[in-house]
Amino acid sequence: MAPLELFLDLVFVFTITQLTGSLVHHLTPGGFAQVLVMLGVIWWMYDAFIWLTNAMPPRTHGRRGLLMLAMGGFLVISLSVPHAFEGSGAAFGWAYLVVVALHTGMFAAAGVTPAAVLGMGASNLAIGALVVAGGYLTGTVQLAFWAVGFAMQYVTQRAARLPEFRLRADHFVERHGLIVIIAFGESVIAIGVGAGAGELGPALIAVALLSLSVCVGLWWAYFGHDDDARAEHHMAALSSAERNRAAVSVYYLGHLGLLLGVLLFAAGVKSATAHPAAAITQPQAVALAGGITLYLVVNTAIRRFFGLGPQLPRLIGAALVAGTVRLGTGVSALAQVGAVAAVLAAVFGYEAVCRRPVGDSGHD
Numbered sequence: 549m550a551p552l553e554l555f556l557d558l559v560f561v562f563t564i565t566q567l568t569g570s571l572v573h574h575l576t577p578g579g580f581a582q583v584l585v586m587l588g589v590i591w592w593m594y595d596a597f598i599w600l601t602n603a604m605p606p607r608t609h610g611r612r613g614l615l616m617l618a619m620g621g622f623l624v625i626s627l628s629v630p631h632a633f634e635g636s637g638a639a640f641g642w643a644y645l646v647v648v649a650l651h652t653g654m655f656a657a658a659g660v661t662p663a664a665v666l667g668m669g670a671s672n673l674a675i676g677a678l679v680v681a682g683g684y685l686t687g688t689v690q691l692a693f694w695a696v697g698f699a700m701q702y703v704t705q706r707a708a709r710l711p712e713f714r715l716r717a718d719h720f721v722e723r724h725g726l727i728v729i730i731a732f733g734e735s736v737i738a739i740g741v742g743a744g745a746g747e748l749g750p751a752l753i754a755v756a757l758l759s760l761s762v763c764v765g766l767w768w769a770y771f772g773h774d775d776d777a778r779a780e781h782h783m784a785a786l787s788s789a790e791r792n793r794a795a796v797s798v799y800y801l802g803h804l805g806l807l808l809g810v811l812l813f814a815a816g817v818k819s820a821t822a823h824p825a826a827a828i829t830q831p832q833a834v835a836l837a838g839g840i841t842l843y844l845v846v847n848t849a850i851r852r853f854f855g856l857g858p859q860l861p862r863l864i865g866a867a868l869v870a871g872t873v874r875l876g877t878g879v880s881a882l883a884q885v886g887a888v889a890a891v892l893a894a895v896f897g898y899e900a901v902c903r904r905p906v907g908d909s910g911h912d
Contacts, residue, residue, distance in 0.1 A: 812839030
């Protein structure tokens with residue numbers, strides 16, 4: 549993996565931060581729909597650049613220059629996120645179209661068959677056109693235009709003639725793992741932002757540490773027991789066509805669910821750290837618990853695809869986390885975060901016991 553790819557990820561950190569902030573200020577069904585659509589279309593193209601650098605590593609100055617131009621496009625998209633439905637939609641749309649054009653042109657130079665590039669590029673440009681047109685509209689109509697663009701991604705999967713792309717499993721799995729870590733970083737940032745200028749008393753310290761332990765739990769769910777390495781081996785063993793289908797279903801759709809889950813949790817944890825000893829609102833408590841629940845359910849589905857177990861404890865944990873909403877609204881943010889942390893500790897502790905070979909005392 550090239551260092552420039554990590555540099556590109558810095559822009560995605562900002563994107564997740566902007567989306568989280570937007571959700572915090574619009575924690576309603578409509579606000580959630582807007583964030584979901586924006587995340588969906590942004591992640592589609594960002595993931596497309598992971599496919600691109602997989603096929604065409606940025607080793608020449610020309611490729612690096614074009615990738616930096618794409619970084620600029622993603623930066624403008626991120627800057628426009630907070631007011632994308634309140635006047636900045638056109639900037640979002642045109643920057644998105646620039647990113648699509650750069651991606652299509654770079655893929656055409658990567659040695660992929662012209663028919664595959666044409667199918668993929670035409671579909672992506674159509675999505676970009678919808679996003680641009682929607683950017684000049686407002687309210688529900690704008691959301692509808694962008695939602696249609698989001699839905700068209702499924703058409704692109706067929707038009708792109710996926711079997712003609714050749715993916716390197718090691719690079720592909722590693723890049724997506726780094727994206728997940730970046731999303732965890734936003735949760736850590738949310739802890740600090742939520743705390744703000746509050747007094748660093750016992751309640752704040754407790755909720756901050758417990759929130760961090762939840763982030764550790766999410767990390768463990770994805771990387772524990774070297775699950776990422778096992779996923780890489782599974783991907784490498786698939787045929788080219790099967791690997792590409794898995795790349796779309798597991799690494800685009802599945803990781804979209806993971807990112808959305810972390811984003812929801814980050815929005816909830818900002819409220820928790822802002823007022824740790826007080827009860828929080830229903831939307832805030834639902835975001836906090838719902839994000840972890842969604843993450844665990846999607847993570848379990850991904851593990852099922854790769855044949856990784858056990859799976860049932862994580863689903864039970866997801867149900868228990870969903871039940872912590874009443875603690876947040878009826879007791880305090882600290883109580884809810886503590887309960888979520890306890891559930892994750894119990895789930896992964898149980899899994900560790902189940903995985904330990906008979907007669908293993910736990911000593912090296």
